[in-house]
Amino acid sequence: MRVLMLGWEFPPMFSGGLGVATYGIVKSLRHKAEIKLIIPSHTGSGDLPDVHIIGLNKITGTGRGSETTSTYEDLAEEVHRIPLTLSPYHHINEAILKNKLDRFDISSEESRSFGLVNDLFTDNEVYGANILKKIALYTELAAQLAKDGDYDVIHAHDWITFSAGIRIKKMSGKPLILHVHSLETDRGGESCRNEIYDLEKEAMMTADRIFAVSHFTKDQIVQHYLIDPERINVVHNGIDPAEMPRTTHALRDKLVVFLGRLTHQKGPEFLLETAEKVARVYPRVKFVVAGTGDQFAHVLESSAYKKMGNKFIFAGFLSKSGVNDLLSMADVYFMPSVSEPFGITALEAAQHGVPSVLSKQSGASEVISASLTADFWDTDKYANYIYALLKYNTLKDEISAHAKAGLDKVTWDHAAQKMWEGYQETLNTKKTNTQH
Numbered sequence: 001m002r003v004l005m006l007g008w009e010f011p012p013m014f015s016g017g018l019g020v021a022t023y024g025i026v027k028s029l030r031h032k033a034e035i036k037l038i039i040p041s042h043t044g045s046g047d048l049p050d051v052h053i054i055g056l057n058k059i060t061g062t063g064r065g066s067e068t069t070s071t072y073e074d075l076a077e078e079v080h081r082i083p084l085t086l087s088p089y090h091h092i093n094e095a096i097l098k099n100k101l102d103r104f105d106i107s108s109e110e111s112r113s114f115g116l117v118n119d120l121f122t123d124n125e126v127y128g129a130n131i132l133k134k135i136a137l138y139t140e141l142a143a144q145l146a147k148d149g150d151y152d153v154i155h156a157h158d159w160i161t162f163s164a165g166i167r168i169k170k171m172s173g174k175p176l177i178l179h180v181h182s183l184e185t186d187r188g189g190e191s192c193r194n195e196i197y198d199l200e201k202e203a204m205m206t207a208d209r210i211f212a213v214s215h216f217t218k219d220q221i222v223q224h225y226l227i228d229p230e231r232i233n234v235v236h237n238g239i240d241p242a243e244m245p246r247t248t249h250a251l252r253d254k255l256v257v258f259l260g261r262l263t264h265q266k267g268p269e270f271l272l273e274t275a276e277k278v279a280r281v282y283p284r285v286k287f288v289v290a291g292t293g294d295q296f297a298h299v300l301e302s303s304a305y306k307k308m309g310n311k312f313i314f315a316g317f318l319s320k321s322g323v324n325d326l327l328s329m330a331d332v333y334f335m336p337s338v339s340e341p342f343g344i345t346a347l348e349a350a351q352h353g354v355p356s357v358l359s360k361q362s363g364a365s366e367v368i369s370a371s372l373t374a375d376f377w378d379t380d381k382y383a384n385y386i387y388a389l390l391k392y393n394t395l396k397d398e399i400s401a402h403a404k405a406g407l408d409k410v411t412w413d414h415a416a417q418k419m420w421e422g423y424q425e426t427l428n429t430k431k432t433n434t435q436h
Contacts, residue, residue, distance in 0.1 A: 001033040001423055004151035004168070006142060006161035010039045010053075015127070015317075016261060017344045018181050021213075021237050022157055025179075026051055028238075028416035033423070036151065038142050038164075040121045040134060056141050057121035131160075139164040143171060153177055153423050159184070159196055162203035175208035175426045179235075180217055185224045186339040187265050201225045209426045211235045211419065213342040214363025220339070233422045236367050238412040239347040246353060247328040253286045254331040254390050257354070259323065259345040262293035267336035267359065267376050272302050274336065277383035279311050282390050287334075290315040290326060327352040331396070332389045337362055338376045346371070347410060350403040355396050357385045367410045370402035 005026065009019030026035060027048055035051045042055025121134065142164040146154075154176045156165030162178065169176040184197040204210060204225055210232045212218040218232045249255070256278070260266045275287045289299065289312060296314075303312045318326065323345070327333070333349035333356045340362035347364065349356055356371040358364055365373045372389075374381035389396045 001153070001420065002151045003029070003033045003035045003423070004146055004154050004174075005035055005037045006154065006156040006164050006168075007037055007039045008138075008157065008160045010037070010042065012043065013039075013041050017237075017342065018158060020344055021181060021342075024238060024240065024412040025415060025419070028412040029419060032416060032420045038138075038145060040138055054145060055121070056138060059141060135160055135163065139167055143167045146172060149174070152427060155179060155419075156203075158182060159200050159203070162199055166203055166206050169206065175430050176203075176206060177209045177211060177422065177426060178203055178207045179211045179213075180221065180341070181213055182341050183217065183220055183224070185220055186341055187263070189264075190224060190339075207231070208430065209233060209422055211422060213237055214366055216361065216363050216366065217341040220341075233418065233425075235415050235418045235422070236363065236410060237342045237344050237347070238410050238415045239344070239351060239407060240412060241407070242351060244324065244352045245328060247325070249329040251286060253284045254282075255286055255288050255329060256332045256334050256386060256390075257288045257290065257326060257330040257349070258334050258336075259290045259318075259326075259349075260335070260337075260343075262289070262291050262295040262299055264295060265338055265340070266291075266293075266295075267338045268295045268299045269302075270336040270338075270376060270379055270382070271334070272299060272306070272308070273379040274334070274382040274386065275303075275311060276306060276308060277379060278386050278390075279308065281383075282387050285311065285390060286313055287311055288313045288315055288326060288330070290318045290323065292317050323348065324352070327354055330354045332357060332386055334382070334386065335359060335362060335364070336376055336379075336382060340364070347407065350400070350407055353400045353404055355389050355399040355403060357382055357389070367406070368403050369406060370399050372399070 007022045009015065009022060011019060011023050014020065026037060029035060030048060030051050037051060037053045039053065039055055041057045042053050047053060138161070146168045149172050151174060154165050154168050154174055156162055156176065157179045158181050165176050165178065184194065184200055185192055188194070204221065204227050210221065210227065212221060212232050212234050214236060215234050218229065218234050221227050221232060222229050258271055262268055278285055300314060303309050315326065327349055330349065330352070331354070333346060333354045335343055335346055335356065335358045337343065337359045338361060340359060342363035346356050346358060346368055350368055356368060358368070358371045358373050359376040360373045361376050365371055372385040374385065
């Protein structure tokens with residue numbers, strides 16, 4: 001099985017769960033398939049045996065073997081200038097919904113130079129202010145690199161690579177599989193209809209199969225994008241088996257940890273409400289907020305306004321080792337997301353022996369059966385759960401032990417097996433349809 005995989009985040013360049021998931025998938029799937037992975041930037045530090053990783057930052061005018069590219073004769077493809085300055089996973093500027101979007105032409109002489117490609121894909125921003133230019137060039141270069149047709153299926157991760165997936169499918173006739181880690185309706189709300197939504201829907205209509213990271217996400221795709229559920233396979237994210245040590249901290253208070261982007265999607269207002277209710281009945285607590293986003297200032301200011309500043313520790317964006325250090329000393333993991341396709345950090349918390357209080361509107365709650373769950377808006381129930389876990393050590397230990405034991409069935413190897421079966425099913429269906 002030869003897989004052309006289209007990705008964006010990949011260690012050491014990542015900003016969230018997409019990079020963790022892509023690496024976990026590739027690492028396990030390489031034992032079942034021959035993978036060529038195209039990503040915007042690759043330093044070589046994330047190399048995996050038997051995986052051909054092509055970083056577009058390494059592309060030169062002379063080309064290298066199968067990575068040779070032609071000049072940009074056809075780079076006049078029209079793409080939309082979307083007002084994203086931070087990340088396609090942060091809140092989408094409302095201007096996208098009401099303004100006629102400008103067309104963004106990358107056919108200029110400046111854009112035709114390979115130097116520009118190197119500059120765009122070598123900067124330290126995974127997304128950044130040039131995200132739309134990056135996506136346009138990624139689409140064009142990936143299509144050129146795919147002209148040899150030396151693959152059986154195309155596997156594209158999230159909307160940032162969907163344009164490339166559509167282009168390559170039309171060019172090669174090979175089946176396209178979309179891997180949906182997050183939807184625009186998660187980020188912008190169920191009623192959100194904009195250019196990114198349109199791209200996601202077009203890609204889903206074009207694709208031969210869709211991998212959804214949870215039943216929750218599958219339901220969202222069926223409900224909001226009107227896709228036939230028979231074309232969607234649920235492939236839960238996983239985690240690599242590991243024994244994670246517990247550590248202590250110097251604080252007298254117990255720690256409730258929130259990990260993730262501070263955006264509306266992650267429910268920061270429900271974090272604040274819950275923290276206020278918990279602190280009233282359990283004063284010896286600190287809420288540690290690890291992450292950044294467009295709601296960071298709001299959470300910071302609101303905690304101060306509510307005179308809760310001494311109950312919060314803002315850690316900012318943490319590296320993988322920083323996350324592990326934090327979880328090793330946490331008492332409760334809290335994820336009040338409004339719409340959470342999965343939530344890999346909940347698996348990481350369970351691995352560290354930390355009990356979780358999760359939104360029912362999350363994929364992680366489907367696989368961590370020992371978690372305590374509530375609707376995203378139910379801050380009373382959240383507060384009661386967190387209070388009980390902080391006060392009663394026996395309850396905390398029992399829930400965390402059951403959650404940790406359940407991880408044996410939630411691994412990247414299990415996910416890779418389901419993906420391989422999805423590839424086979426897709427190819428067999430295509431073969432049958434061709435014969436008829």
